[in-house]
Amino acid sequence: MSTPRIGIWIIGARGGVSVTTLVGLSALRNGLTPETGLVSCLAEFAHLPLTNWDQFVVGGHEIRSSTLQDEAQRLHHDSRVIEAVALEKSQDFLASAEANIRPGVLWNVGPTIRDLASPDVAVEKSARDAVDRVQADLRDFQQRERLDNVVVVNLASTEALVDSSLWPETWEAAEEQLGQPDCPLPASSLYAIGALELGMPYINFTPSLGATPKGIDELARKKNICHAGRDAKTGETLLKSVLAPMFASRNLEVMSWVGHNIFGNLDGKVLSDPDNKASKVKSKDQLLERILGYAPQSLVSIEHIASLGDWKTAWDHVHFRGFLQTPMTLQLTWQGCDSLLAAPLVLDLVRFVLVAQERGETGALGVLGSFFKSPLGTDRHGFAEQTEDLIAWARRSS
């Protein structure tokens, strides 16, 4: 029996995280880089039947014109992110993925994202039409590449926040919305629906809505398919989910937690639209209350500073009160390369989701909560307890 071939279908295929994922996957296949940064390569998961790097085939949707090679070159040069050797050796792999890229969906993405789009991206008359086009592309990818499985991953820029009163509570309600001319579901949810209807797992790496509404989770369960989300936890929020439990465990009262984020990549530009930023800030901001049990004054800013390129710098100022009510301070400065922190998690999530699917798990995978700022399917927000859940799940899986 031949080794299964697995498709990764990336929404936002030419974005920084996607390109870094592809160059990294290529470097892993070529043995050019160790497995640093890959959670699934830890000893705790060595016994799982994880997909190998060379089993993956990549394609995806994208609304901008450009090429994977150009974007990789830009990351190499502007952000000093990708080394010359890794870039050079990834050319063939990028070319083969490039051939699998199709125009994306613009339904309800908001003006800032729409302005980025190439003029020849089609705009459908109904959301259902957009879903149909997505499904045609996915089926074509699976057939052409003879894939045993396809996982859909949303890495596209953050959409504007959708009023939660409009989220469909049931699959029936969602289906009804799809037919309406003013369907409030954004592109990220249409991709999710497209994937799940075809029985393909869906991962929402972004703060966009995706499969968050209960009605879409119901679809997943009906189809016996799993999904995971939302908003990958790579920097400042990761630190919050690590540090906030310390204050709680020591009974130290957090009075205020201020976080300022600056970075200069495309994500940053999209987030300079206040509507798009609202999705992001909300996702970053809510976990303090969940972990601490009360809401300290909290401030999160995200600003686009062009000179930083892909290097995200976050300054956090935590003002807390100790014994005898004395105020004290913890400050953090995080200087991380966003794409390089995110890319290995994309590969991890795909591998873990495939194990879950194999085991017949359906709906939102709460055990993957450690990967997300707004985890679906779990109430646990502390990073240590989320990590434990994942390890426990891995043990059960074996």
Add this chain to the structure above:
Amino acid sequence: MSTPRIGIWIIGARGGVSVTTLVGLSALRNGLTPETGLVSCLAEFAHLPLTNWDQFVVGGHEIRSSTLQDEAQRLHHDSRVIEAVALEKSQDFLASAEANIRPGVLWNVGPTIRDLASPDVAVEKSARDAVDRVQADLRDFQQRERLDNVVVVNLASTEALVDSSLWPETWEAAEEQLGQPDCPLPASSLYAIGALELGMPYINFTPSLGATPKGIDELARKKNICHAGRDAKTGETLLKSVLAPMFASRNLEVMSWVGHNIFGNLDGKVLSDPDNKASKVKSKDQLLERILGYAPQSLVSIEHIASLGDWKTAWDHVHFRGFLQTPMTLQLTWQGCDSLLAAPLVLDLVRFVLVAQERGETGALGVLGSFFKSPLGTDRHGFAEQTEDLIAWARRSS
């Protein structure tokens, strides 16, 4: 039946942590302050039979001349640590504790600590004589104050590092050392032996040797008594034990971890003796390897900067490698008041140790590992997992 009276016997009774503990205990008895900073007051421990604040009676050993009131006044004025009201209302309580203070032991404490001592502190001819004097003081305290129980807590300045080849492996070996004229055990261990032989629990809040040697732990087990230690985790090392597991869980390679600590209290002065500092640095430095599974280049400095008083400032620079081997950086600045971070943990430890004693637990209490930099009786060094152990123990205890 009357409420039990519990003695807390503090080694280093007039030091900053001790005085802050006493002023804080007084403020808690008077309802002047909420329970911020007290772990034992968290909801997770509400069901435990914890000692009430007004059950405690305090005494202790001290080598310096001075008074608790003077030291409290100094903390108030120099370090702006204790508020005027709390200070004023604690005068009677401090006076009653002052009456219970006896001259401490100078056996093998090293020249820097000895230089701090009042000239009338006796120097014994043998370590066994010193133990005898300690025990006489402890018995006298228990009888005069009609105490149901006495817990001995070491808060004294850090002693010089003792070569581990000299640590007694058995109680028999320890007893033999006690009789030798050049007994290598330092004062902290003599206090521990004094307490444990009398059936009193011993807590080592400092990096000094205390009850660390196997031979002293054997004594505790023989006497059916518990002890806990070593070196309370209040600032930079606490953060390390919170953050290092994050790097491990995300498979990010820590290349170097540099920590610089500056502060201006008496502890700082004692640590400017390189021999004494060695004890402290070793305790702070070892846990990275335990948590990460490998030893990154690591540097810990502790320097006495007079102007800072009791405010400890720590700067940590963590240099780590992510996906595709890219170096990234996390920096922390911690500005905490050392005494105020430590004092509530003293009260927590006393309360938890009393519960353990009640339940018949003996030897080193590994479940209290979350409180210590070099925890005895456990292999767990990550703060989250240590916290879980404590909560699980509390559930079992109930």
Add this chain to the structure above:
Amino acid sequence: MSTPRIGIWIIGARGGVSVTTLVGLSALRNGLTPETGLVSCLAEFAHLPLTNWDQFVVGGHEIRSSTLQDEAQRLHHDSRVIEAVALEKSQDFLASAEANIRPGVLWNVGPTIRDLASPDVAVEKSARDAVDRVQADLRDFQQRERLDNVVVVNLASTEALVDSSLWPETWEAAEEQLGQPDCPLPASSLYAIGALELGMPYINFTPSLGATPKGIDELARKKNICHAGRDAKTGETLLKSVLAPMFASRNLEVMSWVGHNIFGNLDGKVLSDPDNKASKVKSKDQLLERILGYAPQSLVSIEHIASLGDWKTAWDHVHFRGFLQTPMTLQLTWQGCDSLLAAPLVLDLVRFVLVAQERGETGALGVLGSFFKSPLGTDRHGFAEQTEDLIAWARRSS
């Protein structure tokens, strides 16, 4: 001949900077504190005929009801800014100043400030009426207290930004505006006009408009009176004016300069109104271009974080390019107590302005540029060169 009596008339008399100035002035009169923080007490100015602390009499305008004593108590308790002894010894002095406080002017201050006002503050029908009331109060103060001189200092909360096309270019134009029912001049300018028409010097310590328009400067020159402003330089901007010249002198290219300010006093609350904040941010932000000769991407945020009280924390991230175009980084964290940094400068400015007046200098005093973010009467923005100007002026004055 008796020693002259000098009045300081403070706009915003019960605000934090004012109260700190008064408590400090009282402490200086009582010999309770050294002259730390007072520029005018440096050796370079020892030969100048500076007013002594006990020559000053204080009064002022205020729109809020409250008392100086209550505000001083609040600073002592909430922000831990003023020590108990200094507070206690200042009671009589505060009481005598309290007796000289009159209701302020609300013309064109914007809704956020108006909401702070006591209901019994009168609202005039014309700006000219407001000026008349200000002048009646100033004359009454001078007569009752038998003052040889009165200096008016604006310490009131920052007003909303006034469109610069509305600034009067001539005194004639200003006078015409005063009579109009929709006179665009804000209260700060009316106070300035009130003072200057009476021949009293005016100091604008805030970003509000004050005597900035050419038409008001013309009035000062006509009346042979000097004034100084605008927006005292106490923290982050002071650092910018110290550090930016270094980058210029080393030919290092500043690519971006991000500054985030957080603090919790009343000023902070007023600045949470975007209109008021605009005045402040503009004042903080312009000097980079003036010093560097080009405008790097620049971001200044000011946010109200209640727990910080009067402690202003600023984080600055400077991203610059060196030789061979390599990007490098300088980060700063400034933790200063705003009132304590500002208060001595109020006293310095009053003393220096009195020397200038004595010497017959008129119009905007550019030699005081080192005190201000948006200095009037000078083109020099680097702190070192501004300081030199002041020292050279002092030499000339002698």
Add this chain to the structure above:
Amino acid sequence: MSTPRIGIWIIGARGGVSVTTLVGLSALRNGLTPETGLVSCLAEFAHLPLTNWDQFVVGGHEIRSSTLQDEAQRLHHDSRVIEAVALEKSQDFLASAEANIRPGVLWNVGPTIRDLASPDVAVEKSARDAVDRVQADLRDFQQRERLDNVVVVNLASTEALVDSSLWPETWEAAEEQLGQPDCPLPASSLYAIGALELGMPYINFTPSLGATPKGIDELARKKNICHAGRDAKTGETLLKSVLAPMFASRNLEVMSWVGHNIFGNLDGKVLSDPDNKASKVKSKDQLLERILGYAPQSLVSIEHIASLGDWKTAWDHVHFRGFLQTPMTLQLTWQGCDSLLAAPLVLDLVRFVLVAQERGETGALGVLGSFFKSPLGTDRHGFAEQTEDLIAWARRSS
């Protein structure tokens, strides 16, 4: 008349600063990089008769075996300092300089530096012999390359501190020392003497002794030659000389100034020898007292952290007191690439020294004080005032 050809003779020719200088000089000649980081390219100096990049010919002494190309490759790869294009285009220029490198002098450099030396570096019997060899190499360089002028620049690793009681007060005393078998002058001073005797200017970019002793300065004056030094100011100390004057000008009392430096290049390794580090720390530490007029508690550490390579990170914690004696804090983190900050200053110094020589200036050039931590020939330590001196000199020179 043909354009003059100017030799730069570098002691430590294969070190990081030297190699970066050479690659940078090559990039400037090829127009591959703008003049960012070069002080001499500022508008203030545009009128000076500065040497052009293509007039320079480079040679030097070196004790280690290796090649310029290998070292450049290492900087490119390990520290990510030099970009691929600049490196590639500099190969010919590096090769021509490589041909001019001769074995260096090991007299009195201390064991740590001696251990780095290639075994075939000759060790002379007397210091005078070493000077003779240096001079033979310099003459040969000048003749072979037909140079109108040669400037000698010391970029070698920091030597151990020499007891100042051994510094020769007169040239006569120095000459006598040269003949003694235990001549206390280190290699850096022998190079200085060698150059100055031949009428070549000498620049001491390092904390080593060089031309610091009065006796060597006397030689320079006798020979009508200028020299400049000592210890280039590129990072933390530059910031100190920029910021300390601010505290002085605002009458803010600096209570303590702590600076921790970490970096991973060869310089760092040499500085892990306490004797060598002493030279460096002394140079960094003295200027606070000179600027402030009093000596705050001060601490400077320099530690070798391999992972940082050429990236020097400095954390400074300044604890100061303001009005009413309130303590406040300024913290800095500087992340600079040491070689890239230093290299342009090497070129600047050579160009300015040539102008001074042309104008007949002799002895230590105090006007170049802004470049040095321990400037010779001036008492001014504030960076702004030093910069002014340089600009005023440039005006005079024109």
